[in-house]
Amino acid sequence: MALTIAEVEDRFVNDWGDLVTVWGLNKTMGQIHALLYITGEPLTADEIMERLNISRGNVSMNLRALMSWGVVHRQHRKGDRKQYFVAEEDPWRWFKNVVRERRKREVEPVIEAFSDTLALLPSPSSANGQHASGPGTPADTARLRARLEQMRDFVEVFNRGIDMFLRFNREDFNELMELLAATQDPGSDLARLALDRK
Amino acid sequence: MALTIAEVEDRFVNDWGDLVTVWGLNKTMGQIHALLYITGEPLTADEIMERLNISRGNVSMNLRALMSWGVVHRQHRKGDRKQYFVAEEDPWRWFKNVVRERRKREVEPVIEAFSDTLALLPSPSSANGQHASGPGTPADTARLRARLEQMRDFVEVFNRGIDMFLRFNREDFNELMELLAATQDPGSDLARLALDRK
DNA sequence: AATTCTTTTCAGAAGATATTGAAATTTCGG
């Protein structure tokens, strides 16, 4: 049996609300975003609060958060005192906004934290036999340093991957996916491609 | 002033614990993983619980979760009844494990949910003027369908991106990043590359 | 500049999630 439009919308809104919690965002935020996206119409805070059965304050706070992620925008209407809100309607665009923000808020600080921690390591130069055993043995320090560096390097590569992703638009990304899908062994095939250009 | 080895380790463990919460995982899980990674030694549940000041049950539950993500492994020792735990020591490998698992647990079900929702839409064939106005107008249904399809398609592209990512090892991924970094306009450059191969 | 409509803020309440610890279960060496 087919559902009404509103029922289908509700389903989508709830699914999306559940999905985002798993990525560390909050459910209401996901629901508001989903509602604006799926209706495609500018809605007021009142309409949102009514449709989702949530409080005025909740709507206000989450709309602010959504705007800070760049996935919802404010709209004004001539001769209307209320504010209207619309979702960025291109998923590709809002996804990139979210990725860009998360990188800024969450990835970059981690790279800094790791660099700071590395700077606090007992220096390797003090390893010249002053006390060849004990808890802070030179070899232990070297191992620790190696692990930290490996992790910092990994996060930097991750960051770089995000960078590259952000340079793509939907069509180009699809093209890249097709190119990669056609390769048997991504590594060596790409190496050939890189050389061909020179 | 330089810190002791244990202090540096603690710093790393806490940073990592904080980081993972932001991605929807729990802090203790991140800390245990970080501790095993940074020490590089097999540890028993007792040692972990002591070092992180957490309860036996907490360690047990989180170790299980970490193993289900494929980032921590059990080790047995001859003539020792205790279980030892080690972290996968290559960040690239555990990251891929986590990505693979998240895709399975979180992305694939969403694609299914969207397809199910689409199937519940009032069919477009019932649009033949039976009741040309009202809440469930054919045009509304068509708009809703278009939005749902757009979102489902987007999630599918996302899924495809993950697929491609998982085919790469660290070196090849770095190579790809370099290739992309060298392009001015990723799209048209890649289009050329794709044609060159044929 | 006073009135009315709208939005934001934030302390307290409600709800969700993580943690403890002791009992129940499992495991393994003898």
Add this chain to the structure above:
DNA sequence: CCGAAATTTCAATATCTTCTGAAAAGAATT
């Protein structure tokens, strides 16, 4: 296959997050 040691489970508790709603602040209209 017994018994001690190790591990898991889970109800109760603690902690953290989100939500509410009314009061305060802000904006447009007259």
